[in-house]
Amino acid sequence: MNAGAATNAGGAFAGAGHQQAGEPGGAGGDAGQAGPPLLELVDVSKHYRGSGLWSGAGAPVLAVSGVSLTVPAGTSVGIVGESGCGKSTLGRLVVGLEKPTAGDVRLRGAPVAAMGRRDRRAARYEIQMMFQDPYAALNPRMSLDRIIEEPLRARGGISRADRRARVRRLAEEVGIAPGQLNRYPRELSGGQRQRVGLARALATSPALIVADEPVSALDVSVRSQILNLMTDLQAEHHIGYLMVSHDLTVIHYFTDQVIVMYLGKFVESGPPEELFRAPAHHYTRALIDAAPDPVPGRAAAATIRGELPSAAAPPSGCRFRTRCPAAQPVCAEEEPGMRTFGPGHQAACHFPLKEAVSA
Amino acid sequence: MNAPATGRREETPVVAPVLQVTGLDVDIRLPSAVVHAVQDVSLEVWAGETVGIVGESGCGKSTLGLALAGLLPPEAETRGSIRQGGRELVGLRERELRAIRGAEVGIVFQDPMTSLNPTKRIGPQVAEALRLQRGASKAAALRAAADMLDRVGLPRPREQLDRFPHELSGGMRQRVVIASALICEPKVLVADEPTTALDVTTQAQILELFDGLSAELGMATLLVTHDMGVVAGHANRVFVMYAGREAETGTTETIFSAPRHQYTGALLGSILRMETPRKSRLGTIPGRPPDLTVPAAGCPFAPRCAAASGDCTSQLPTASAEDGHRWSCYHPLGIQQTEHIPEAQR
Numbered sequence: 176m177n178a179g180a181a182t183n184a185g186g187a188f189a190g191a192g193h194q195q196a197g198e199p200g201g202a203g204g205d206a207g208q209a210g211p212p213l214l215e216l217v218d219v220s221k222h223y224r225g226s227g228l229w230s231g232a233g234a235p236v237l238a239v240s241g242v243s244l245t246v247p248a249g250t251s252v253g254i255v256g257e258s259g260c261g262k263s264t265l266g267r268l269v270v271g272l273e274k275p276t277a278g279d280v281r282l283r284g285a286p287v288a289a290m291g292r293r294d295r296r297a298a299r300y301e302i303q304m305m306f307q308d309p310y311a312a313l314n315p316r317m318s319l320d321r322i323i324e325e326p327l328r329a330r331g332g333i334s335r336a337d338r339r340a341r342v343r344r345l346a347e348e349v350g351i352a353p354g355q356l357n358r359y360p361r362e363l364s365g366g367q368r369q370r371v372g373l374a375r376a377l378a379t380s381p382a383l384i385v386a387d388e389p390v391s392a393l394d395v396s397v398r399s400q401i402l403n404l405m406t407d408l409q410a411e412h413h414i415g416y417l418m419v420s421h422d423l424t425v426i427h428y429f430t431d432q433v434i435v436m437y438l439g440k441f442v443e444s445g446p447p448e449e450l451f452r453a454p455a456h457h458y459t460r461a462l463i464d465a466a467p468d469p470v471p472g473r474a475a476a477a478t479i480r481g482e483l484p485s486a487a488a489p490p491s492g493c494r495f496r497t498r499c500p501a502a503q504p505v506c507a508e509e510e511p512g513m514r515t516f517g518p519g520h521q522a523a524c525h526f527p528l529k530e531a532v533s534a
Numbered sequence: 535m536n537a538p539a540t541g542r543r544e545e546t547p548v549v550a551p552v553l554q555v556t557g558l559d560v561d562i563r564l565p566s567a568v569v570h571a572v573q574d575v576s577l578e579v580w581a582g583e584t585v586g587i588v589g590e591s592g593c594g595k596s597t598l599g600l601a602l603a604g605l606l607p608p609e610a611e612t613r614g615s616i617r618q619g620g621r622e623l624v625g626l627r628e629r630e631l632r633a634i635r636g637a638e639v640g641i642v643f644q645d646p647m648t649s650l651n652p653t654k655r656i657g658p659q660v661a662e663a664l665r666l667q668r669g670a671s672k673a674a675a676l677r678a679a680a681d682m683l684d685r686v687g688l689p690r691p692r693e694q695l696d697r698f699p700h701e702l703s704g705g706m707r708q709r710v711v712i713a714s715a716l717i718c719e720p721k722v723l724v725a726d727e728p729t730t731a732l733d734v735t736t737q738a739q740i741l742e743l744f745d746g747l748s749a750e751l752g753m754a755t756l757l758v759t760h761d762m763g764v765v766a767g768h769a770n771r772v773f774v775m776y777a778g779r780e781a782e783t784g785t786t787e788t789i790f791s792a793p794r795h796q797y798t799g800a801l802l803g804s805i806l807r808m809e810t811p812r813k814s815r816l817g818t819i820p821g822r823p824p825d826l827t828v829p830a831a832g833c834p835f836a837p838r839c840a841a842a843s844g845d846c847t848s849q850l851p852t853a854s855a856e857d858g859h860r861w862s863c864y865h866p867l868g869i870q871q872t873e874h875i876p877e878a879q880r
Contacts, residue, residue: 257733257734257735257736258703258704258705258733259703364591364592364822365591366822394590394591394760395590395760395762395801395804395805395806396590396800396801396804396818396819397590397818397822398804398806399804399806399816399817399818400816400818402806402816403815403816403818406813421733421734423734423808424806424807424808424810425806427808427812428806428810428812428813428816429812429813447812448812451808461735462734462735464738465734465735465737465738466734466763466808467734467737467738467761467763467764467766467767468763468766468767468807468808469762469763469765469766469790469802469805469807470766470767470790471766471767471786471787471789471790471791472766472767472786472787473766473767474738474741474742474745474767474768475734475737475738475741475763475767476738477735477738477739477742479735480687480735480739481687481689482689482703482705482706
């Protein structure tokens with residue numbers, strides 16, 4: 176399948192047409208069809224002003240630094256990296272909770288920032304968000320039916336009776352019994368709350384759901400229920416997912432294209448099988464080695480140590496060099512460019528773990 | 535690792551487990567009901583070994599951890615016995631427990647902010663237990679604190695001594711909590727989801743440190759976690775809890791390769807692995823753990839169990855054992871079902 180592509184600079188185009196969300200569509204994606212991809216980030220940066228506590232001089236913190244990616248309709252793109260790498264900021268930029276300092280977020284080819292008020296409002300309902308802790312995202316004073324109904328009411332143009340009917344359908348779809356709809360978030364388990372969060376995200380028939388650690392807080396048994404549900408919803412409604420997670424197994428299982436992020440930049444991207452089996456970047460390798468594997472006696476290895484350096488003063492050259500086992504003097508002097516290692520597989524490293532293919 | 539395997543006990547100089555729990559019940563009294571959070575739990579932990587306590591949320595594993603750490607709330611009523619280093623913990627007063635905590639038993643919880651005093655600098659906080667429990671001088675305790683911060687992988691430990699918790703990242707704070715728990719080199723460490731909030735890179739470092747201290751100091755670790763990957767890599771034995779009770783216990787090898795209890799099987803079947811085929815249908819456990827205010831007549835897992843039959847709902851299964859592997863299930867996995875005659879029908 177032709178999934179997303181990602182780079183740090185310039186646009187990347189993995190063409191895929193769009194199919195109206197909410198309509199039944201094949202899960203196979205619509206790669207090959209002409210037209211702009213569902214979501215595109217073109218050279219997007221987000222800088223925060225230094226707060227003073229961490230960066231006394233008030234140097235700007237480069238949370239996201241010139242990244243580009245595409246999410247074709249109906250596919251899933253995953254972003255992995257340690258906390259502080261900018262992956263959550265990226266998710267917030269996509270749903271419009273943050274505005275990029277530079278670059279474009281495009282929905283079906285149209286830059287969101289250049290849209291008129293009406294279009295931007297419509298775009299907002301097409302991109303929804305799922306949070307790690309749905310409890311924090313659900314209004315504790317609202318009953319479940321009102322929580323799910325709220326985005327519909329906010330958007331307007333639908334009668335109360337139709338809204339009610341839709342809420343019941345959504346609840347049924349995510350596995351919430353109709354009798355539970357008058358309950359409140361505090362009465363629910365973590366898994367049920369995540370189902371409500373999903374129903375709410377689905378209310379406006381979005382084409383894209385940004386899922387920030389959607390299953391990290393859940394028990395393993397519930398985790399698989401939610402992932403099964405997200406997969407079903409994708410097949411049924413042709414939803415695209417941008418999944419942000421530090422859990423490599425979830426990303427491997429769920430996504431079609433994986434992007435590895437370090438200190439605001441993409442260091443590697445590729446199809447999950449290849450990226451996790453034979454990564455090119457030392458950072459990706461270290462993440463894989465550190466991930467716990469449920470095989471007795473096989474302890475994860477801490478191949479990299481220390482903390483992520485401050486995003487206000489990133490290391491010169493390759494940002495990973497201060498923790499990299501293979502760093503050489505050149506890594507401090509020159510920032511490595513993206514090179515191709517296979518179909519859809521790119522990495523930025525001076526001393527990659529495998530040979531680049533001459534493009 | 536110098537963990538004495540159950541079968542090799544006579545070869546080691548250790549004569550008694552560092553922690554011995556027998557028939558432990560913990561009831562939490564709420565205004566409207568009583569939660570039977572831990573029921574009839576028996577467990578031994580030997581010096582140098584790590585026991586993983588696993589189960590879904592609400593299975594009682596955290597309450598068990600609190601009981602072992604002597605940190606149960608006043609609403610809790612405890613019966614049975616917890617012996618630690620020849621001393622009975624059940625029935626001790628808060629004052630006596632306080633002397634044990636920190637010195638003999640180190641404690642680490644998931645959220646570092648609940649364990650750290652936000653108004654106190656890192657150095658004195660980490661050094662506190664050493665000052666209180668061992669009467670160390672201020673300067674010596676601070677030196678030891680810096681050493682321990684270095685061992686848990688905190689960068690520039692000496693500079694961190696004067697900082698406040700809010701000046702550190704989450705991962706750094708958790709390392710401070712871990713340093714505080716380990717500073718007196720406790721005999722037992724109770725760690726409840728110690729690395730759940732951390733990045734995998736930091737998690738791997740912290741777990742390596744725990745392993746190192748177990749080998750070096752003979753520290754026994756109770757690792758309470760829902761992460762089967764962490765347990766597989768770091769625990770010598772696994773204690774699977776369900777509805778406040780022991781469902782199954784055995785060596786990590788046995789539990790992962792030949793689980794007996796249907797619940798353990800279902801739990802292992804729902805883990806996502808790198809080998810799991812992408813986008814395949816994942817195994818799940820239907821329903822949710824039972825309400826612990828209502829005592830179950832039969833096996834508490836029966837309502838969610840694919841193998842449950844009539845006898846499962848009528849009487850609690852008794853434990854079967856084989857070479858230190860113990861399970862309580864009427865339909866054990868990997869055993870011919872025809873041999874089994876339920877208690878109720880005998």
